[in-house]
Amino acid sequence: MTAEPTAATRPRNRKQLIIEAAGQVFSERGYHAASMEEIAAGVGISAAALYRHFPNKYALFAECANVMVDRLVAAVAEAPPEASLADVFTAVIRVTVAHRASGGLYRWEARYLEPADRRTLRAKFGQVVERMTEMVRREHPGPDDRLRAVAALGAIGSIAMHHTSIAQRRIEDLLLTSALRVVTADPAAAAGSALVVQLPERPVPRTRRAEILAAAIPLFARDGFANVTNVQIAQAVGLAPSAIYRHYPGKVDILAAACLQAAGLLAQAVDRSLDPAAGPRATVVALAAAYVAYSFEHNALTSVAEAEIAGLPAGLQRPLILAQREHIAVWEQQLRRARPDLDARQTRLLVHAGFGVVVEAGRALRWQNTPAHRDAVTALVIGALTL
Template structure:
């Protein structure tokens, strides 16, 4: 019997660099930039750490490419379309890129604050190109809301698919996201929806040192990122010695946990207050939209920290917050399906997240400058994404 021929060496995939970017995006998305390691990313790809370093000299270089990858894909996909492409064609192209890289595409939304200023400007410029292309198409459509606001909101609906894990086929997701984006750009200036008088609960009045420390930490976490803020800086903001912080919080992560719990508590109170007295699901959906927008404007720093930094909490501290998030989504899903019985649970969940994506991107477009008109407009855009009709 002849000996078997020696096995051929493993062939290096031609798309190894792309595999690394996709894997790194997933890890950064799930763990956050600072918690992720090159060794963890290498393991996700199925290569050694030295092999990973042959492609990327350090974690930041890899992170910067991950953060801009989605923007590059969107710019390329829209550039391939002819100038006369319809909005639906633009939205379909954007949806396909976003869905294809769903597991890694969310890095740009929250983790991009860890980019250096030059890379951040480049990223903003690339997304600006995408928004401008869509804005040009929206301008040709009817509607009295600012075209750039409607374009940003529509792209927020599409981008929302990267921010949750609802299992859904790519084809179905495309249909839902393109439909939501199309409804968003058709939104008219609101009349009867989103009353500016909606009030949401406020954080406790700062009377004790523990609350003072939390109130000082939240804007620092929002501006610079949790990992970049030291206990010393928080202590300086409240006029304490760093060692004095430990009398109130065991560590910095406990301050972050307190911020996330406060955000969850205020949102829960807001929703409970909004639904009190709502007689039918149609009215309940409108009330939820009004309240969510009011909450987002009123507590922008707090919600930004809670959304962006949740992955930085230990599992034991994350769990109650994740459960609270699920309960919140489930409530929206329940009311939306009651108002639109043709929706199944997964479709409703995708649309709810699309509505949240609308609020994030529309709010950013408005620079979160709060006014009754801003709240009404963003609530109307959110309701359009859901398919709600006045």
């Protein structure tokens, strides 16, 4: 007599496996593009089984957001009082690297949390920032201690924003060095000393199509592309909603135009910053100053382009991804001239660390576009690049 097949044993950590898989999907595809079916397939279960753990996609999304930040809070809280800043940075780095695939959820997708959940998440991150600020103040006293702590965390968190393959131990060493160099930088000393940056002119909307684009960008930046309707865009321009379609086939085409505009303006800013006669370090400093100035001047446009590119159809994504790669290649080439001891992967990791500093320091400064803020963030970026 043949025995009945043994039923598959449900893993005890299935809920955790779901959260890990969901965090990766939300991070890579965005909250609205992700589906419960795709997440369930990643775990090897049916969508019905997934719904036994989470009633809907939003509940799963909120849980993912909280689990990761709870890990960071725990890593900081568990450090003994006598722990050094390097020790606590190392603990944070290990958590971040271990969950690298899902870390991108926080930079852009957290804006889709409901207000109460967003406040909870912000309060938890605040605990991490306050502990790091206290330690920076203790070991490296000076002005702007909170800004330096936030910028260092931005350098660490940048590992979730790219897929550069490099040994974990080497990642940890590079991020630790980068974060420590950020907190020893002196943003105040840079005030008034940064290079004069010649940014391309902000586009002036002279056609109805350009007016629609100009009105849509701040809406996308504030509410997220998926939450903005053509009705809202039309109202901002003073048009009937149907009139939008005379200029753009659909909302996604407005988003694509915004991303292309961002890529074009950034390319112009980079070209203007590069002086063939300058030395390697001076060139990287000029490049950093230009990128910081661009990020502050065109913050809404930049945030839309970086946050929403994953939601574009493949055909519209392709030229934007190529433009991103070209921009990063410029950074890598210039940084390796200044730091010939770095290989290509190490260089790429540090370039992204610099980008992470700009995002988090800019947010901490509420993107208030003043010369002092731009100088300070430029100094922090140079620290992250370990120049």
